[in-house]
């Protein structure tokens with residue numbers, strides 16, 4: 001009697017298990033499909049737009065295919081190549097500014113003996129804590145007084161403030177993950193603190209600093225709000241151009257611009273993937 | 287005059303004092319082992335000598351010059367680190383020649399020195415290898431070559447062998463000792479392994495809680511420990527507190543009254559297991575007890591014997607059956623006797639060690 005009950009019970013259990021398995025399988029499939037659609041749907045749409053010459057509303061696919069707009073974009077006198085150059089120059093300058101600040105700051109903050117350490121680290125997060133728009137409007141007002149509005153320098157500074165959050169935190173992690181014995185060994189052999197920093201500490205921190213630079217570069221390349229308030233209309237970066245193009249209904253140009261913006265992101269992500277050491281990530285914020 | 291002269295050195299972190307008045311004189315060409323349990327301040331002492339931690343008081347002199355306040359890079363004392371601390375972004379040759387490059391030695395001369403050192407540490411042909419491709423023993427040898435390259439006044443080694451597996455450790459230990467004899471460098475080597483200290487050092491300093499308990503030749507330290515701590519640390523790990531009234535313990539010491547309370551330390555290897563006999567009037571310590579446990583050690587069996595309150599270890603070639611009654615005998619020369627009145631702290635040491 002009791003035996004039959006247990007078999008029954010077991011049968012029920014296995015049925016239930018199979019059901020749960022099925023259910024979770026379908027749930028997973030549905031979830032992944034939705035995710036893929038959400039991720040790749042807009043990208044597919046964007047890709048189609050880049051090779052559409054005319055595409056009117058009720059049609060699912062473009063009426064006329066072609067590369068006309070690519071030629072327009074890569075025409076050396078087009079707005080796109082001009083603002084691409086501006087974007088790259090601004091991004092490189094922001095990287096330099098961020099490195100100049102975050103190498104010394106990151107090294108100092110990686111020392112646990114430093115007073116107010118956490119306070120300083122939070123300081124670099126503050127601009128992110130407020131709504132972007134408020135921060136940038138205020139920056140724009142201050143920059144207006146200083147005559148920085150509409151200048152490359154102004155835009156570089158805005159991008160740097162934004163990028164510093166990433167670069168300082170990543171640099172602190174990079175410097176913290178270095179074994180302090182490595183610099184002791186160097187001092188031990190007769191090298192002063194500066195020689196040690198250049199020959200031992202910096203090379204060890206380099207992968208982290210490269211990762212930080214890439215983040216700053218990409219963030220700068222994508223930045224819109226700050227550039228809009230501080231730089232426009234004198235300084236036109238790719239995201240600003242993209243914005244104007246889509247406002248004017250020129251989806252081809254804006255799609256191609258978006259695609260151009262996508263290339264460095266993907267490329268650099270691969271590089272970061274190679275350079276970022278997992279143990280460094282574990283030191284983030286420590 | 288001593289080559290390295292440490293006088294009344296007191297070192298700590300913040301308010302906490304770790305080293306309390308260390309005095310140590312190292313002669314030129316001598317190798318001294320600093321032996322002590324984990325956390326007693328061995329690494330701190332080396333760091334203070336190297337200039338990595340500031341001293342609270344006291345002085346360090348090298349060849350007659352005071353170096354107490356000099357920064358690390360101006361001391362010419364090099365360290366072999368427990369974790370090797372090789373620079374992973376440099377090749378073996380770059381690691382070794384770093385100190386020479388800092389000293390602006392011409393490239394050709396530095397290269398020759400690197401090759402010499404590589405042959406000294408038995409790593410010929412490894413100069414272009416990445417250090418991350420080396421095994422632990424090889425890394426340790428690169429670290430040694432790097433530290434020796436600049437011909438330091440003193441070489442300090444912080445548990446250089448502790449990260450190596452047992453077999454490699456033995457061979458590196460021999461190489462290190464042979465090298466020290468051949469090149470004659472003055473060195474301080476830190477270890478928590480008593481055998482390592484005995485084998486390698488000319489003299490051994492036993493540290494306990496930031497103080498040097500005893501400084502002497504390996505033989506002295508092993509055969510004549512001056513304090514209960516040293517006796518225990520050097521492997522005399524049987525300890526009994528002897529009181530005259532104890533019924534199953536008999537103590538006869540030549541030239542010594544046995545009317546006081548003593549702490550007796552002795553090695554399990556010096557303890558003989560004998561058939562139980564009631565009265566023995568031989569000089570030495572005789573105890574009776576029951577065998578509680580035996581373990582095969584290869585050469586002999588280790589017996590755990592309970593005698594009254596106390597549990598003792600004794601080695602014998604014979605395996606005595608469990609629960610048999612035996613006599614344990616320790617000859618007088620193998621007994622380390624401490625008068626409890628003069629070693630009041632010995633119980634504190636004990637609880638510290640065993641706790």
Ligand SMILES: Nc1ncnc2c1ncn2[C@@H]1O[C@H](COP(=O)(O)OP(=O)(O)O)[C@@H](O)[C@H]1O
Pocket residue numbers: 299304322323324325326327328329330331
């Ligand atoms: N950087 C430090 N800050 C504070 N205390 C420390 C520091 N380094 C070591 N200590 C303390 O000093 C004592 C001795 O440490 P150490 O010299 O490393 O011992 P050993 O090398 O003999 O194992 C330990 O109690 C340890 O906790």
Ligand SMILES: [Mg+2]
Pocket residue numbers: 328329330
């Ligand atoms: Mg240590």
